[in-house]
Each structure stands twice: as C-alpha cells, then as structure tokens.
Amino acid sequence: MSDIERYDYAFDPDGDAWAAKLLRRVPTGASVLELGPGPGAMTQVLKARGHSITVIENDPAALQALRRLEVKAVEADLDDLAWLDGLRGERFDCVLACDVLEHLRGPEQVLNALSGLMQPMGSLVISLPNIAYAGVASALRAGVFDYADKGLLDRTHVRFFTRRSIEQLLMDCGWVPLAWEANRVPIAKSEFASYWEAIPDAWRQHLLTGWADFDVYQWMVVAAPARDSREWEAVNVRKEVGHLRAELQALRLTYAEENASLREHQKAFAEARQLIAGFEQQVELQRQKIQELSSEKSALQQACASAQAQVNLANERMAAMDAKSWRTRVTRFLGSK
Numbered sequence: 044m045s046d047i048e049r050y051d052y053a054f055d056p057d058g059d060a061w062a063a064k065l066l067r068r069v070p071t072g073a074s075v076l077e078l079g080p081g082p083g084a085m086t087q088v089l090k091a092r093g094h095s096i097t098v099i100e101n102d103p104a105a106l107q108a109l110r111r112l113e114v115k116a117v118e119a120d121l122d123d124l125a126w127l128d129g130l131r132g133e134r135f136d137c138v139l140a141c142d143v144l145e146h147l148r149g150p151e152q153v154l155n156a157l158s159g160l161m162q163p164m165g166s167l168v169i170s171l172p173n174i175a176y177a178g179v180a181s182a183l184r185a186g187v188f189d190y191a192d193k194g195l196l197d198r199t200h201v202r203f204f205t206r207r208s209i210e211q212l213l214m215d216c217g218w219v220p221l222a223w224e225a226n227r228v229p230i231a232k233s234e235f236a237s238y239w240e241a242i243p244d245a246w247r248q249h250l251l252t253g254w255a256d257f258d259v260y261q262w263m264v265v266a267a268p269a270r271d272s273r274e275w276e277a278v279n280v281r282k283e284v285g286h287l288r289a290e291l292q293a294l295r296l297t298y299a300e301e302n303a304s305l306r307e308h309q310k311a312f313a314e315a316r317q318l319i320a321g322f323e324q325q326v327e328l329q330r331q332k333i334q335e336l337s338s339e340k341s342a343l344q345q346a347c348a349s350a351q352a353q354v355n356l357a358n359e360r361m362a363a364m365d366a367k368s369w370r371t372r373v374t375r376f377l378g379s380k
Contacts, residue, residue: 053084056088056091061226061261061263062085062088064224064226065170066085066089068137068166068168069089072093072094072136073135073136073137074097074134074135075095075135076096076098076099076157077098077138078099078121078138078141079100079140080098080100081102082104083098083108086109090112098114098116099117099119100117100119101120101121121147121153124156127156133160134165135161135162136165137167137168138165138167140153140167140169142261144169145197145200145202148202150212151212154213154218158216158218158270163271164271165268166265166266168265169266170263171204171209171261171262172200172260173259173261173262174203174204175206175256176228176258177250177251177257177258178233178234178235179235181230181239182238185238196234206256206262209262209264213264213266220264220265220266222264223262223264224263224264225256225259225261226261227258
C-alpha cells in the first residue's frame with residue numbers, strides 16, 4: 044500500500060466523521076496552513092469552503108494531487124526546518140496538524156517554529172493517536188506490538204502520545220491548550236478486537252476501573268500561542284457568557300410557556316375543586332337524609348313491634364275469654380240436665 048493510498052479517504056464534511064469534526068474547528072474565512080495533508084481529503088473541503096490554503100507535503104504523488112486543487116504547496120520534510128523559507132513573511136489564522144506530529148522525529152521544533160507563523164489570536168488544531176487506548180494494552184498483554192499499514196501502530200509512527208504527554212509537549216513549546224475532544228472507538232470495532240476479546244472478563248473490568256479514556260482512539264486539541272492566552276481566555280469567557288444568555292433566554296421562554304400552562308391547570312383545578320365541594324355538599328345532604336330515613340325506619344319497626352305485641356296480647360286475652368265462656372256454657376248446659 045502506497046502512502047497516498049493509505050491516507051486517501053472520503054468523508055461527509057457535515058457528518059460525524061473525525062475529519063469533519065476537525066474541520067469544524069477551523070474558523071470561517073480563516074487562512075489555513077495544513078501540515079502533511081496527504082492527497083488532500085481535508086484540503087478539498089477547505090477549498091470548497093473558500094479558505095486560503097497553504098500545504099506542506101513531501102510525498103511526490105500527494106503533491107501532484109494537491110497541485111490539481113490549485114493550492115499553494117510547499118514540498119518539504121517537516122523534520123527539516125528549511126520549509127520555513129517557503130513561508131517567509133506569511134501569517135495564518137489557523138494551522139492544521141492532523142495525525143502528523145507522530146510521524147516526526149522532532150515535533151518539538153515544528154511546534155516551536157509554528158508560533159511565529161500565527162496571526163494574532165490564531166489557533167492550532169492538532170489530532171494525535173492515543174497510545175493509552177485499551178486495545179493497545181490488550182495486545183501488549185498478549186505480548187504483541189506489531190506495526191501495520193495504518194491505525195494506531197502505523198509503521199511510519201515514530202512518536203507516541205497520551206493526553207498528558209500531548210499537553211506537556213504543547214506547553215513546553217509555548218502553546219496553551221484551549222479545548223479537547225476525543226475520538227472514541229469501541230475496542231470491539233478496532234484492529235485490537237481479537238486481543239480484547241481474549242482477555243478474561245474479570246481482567247477487562249479491572250482494566251476499565253477508573254479509566255475514563257480507555258476507548259479514546261485519538262485526541263484533538265485546539266491550542267493558542269501562550270502570548271495570546273489571556274485574549275483567548277477573554278474570548279472564551281465571552282462565548283460562555285453568550286451561551287449562558289442564550290440558555291437563560293431559552294429557559295425564560297420555556298418558563299413562560301410552562302407558567303401559562305400551569306395557570307391554566309390551576310384554573311381548571313380550582314373549578315374542579317369547586318365542583319368537588321358541591322358534590323361533597325350534596326353527598327352530605329344525602330347522607331343526612333339517609334340517616335333520617337334510617338331513624339324513621341327504626342322508629343316504625345319499633346312501633347310495629349309494639350303494635351304486634353299488643354295484638355298478640357289481645358289475641359291471647361280473647362282466646363282466654365273465649366275458652367272461659369265456652370266452659371261456662373258447657374257447665375250451665377250440664378246443670379240444666
């Protein structure tokens with residue numbers, strides 16, 4: 044696989060591809076210096092967006108493709124600072140060094156040189172592979188650290204970085220990190236999937252404990268020269284204030300809508316409460332009537348029972364009287380005989 048084939052790729056500039064996210068960090072209308080662009084996958088997008096672009100590349104095939112894009116191309120090896128002669132007097136709003144520094148023997152001297160090429164308030168956008176990716180650790184567990192045509196262990200990588208070492212490198216070279224972004228790739232979808240699956244489950248869980256960045260395949264960092272750090276801090280504060288104001292306005296609108304809805308609900312609730320109170324009064328009246336009717340029923344039952352008792356007593360008396368009258372008549376009849 045040739046270098047140009049290895050670094051030639053297509054992506055949706057408006058999608059979620061890593062290259063698209065990197066390009067979103069380039070300010071609108073910025074003049075751009077792109078280091079090591081390869082055949083120009085990102086350069087084409089920058090060109091289409093109207094940026095003024097200068098590239099530094101040393102691969103002859105890539106340079107041919109870049110010249111067809113009609114951008115200024117400086118043929119040079121970044122490890123040899125002679126490329127600075129081709130940029131004498133030029134200044135840029137943004138420098139892109141995407142997956143480049145890991146290929147250099149001396150990234151420090153490149154970073155030191157770049158600060159002198161920046162416009163005031165210019166920014167540097169860097170993308171670097173993360174050697175602390177858990178997939179690499181799982182391969183090391185199997186005793187494997189094999190280089191390949193591409194990926195984290197691209198055979199042309201001569202330097203390896205973690206987030207901490209990237210930050211240290213930038214600060215040592217006079218750059219202040221302003222923003223970080225992670226390209227997270229599930230290990231099961233990486234070139235290290237088989238090694239990861241071979242680790243016992245308990246080991247995987249142990250490895251992941253407290254390791255928030257275990258799946259970070261690449262780091263992006265936006266940095267500015269230290270001399271501009273205070274101005275950038277002010278810019279970021281203003282941006283944050285703007286975001287907070289927008290959020291506050293959105294909350295106010297949401298609150299106004301919710302408050303109006305709440306008032307409608309409160310009104311409906313008050314009406315419902317009045318209806319319920321009316322129903323409760325009617326229920327109470329019905330309950331009182333039921334109690335009155337129940338009392339009347341009890342009184343009637345007692346009166347009926349008393350009347351029945353009197354009837355029974357009267358019947359007993361009449362029966363007794365009838366029996367006495369019958370004996371008297373029989374006695375009189377027998378006496379007359």
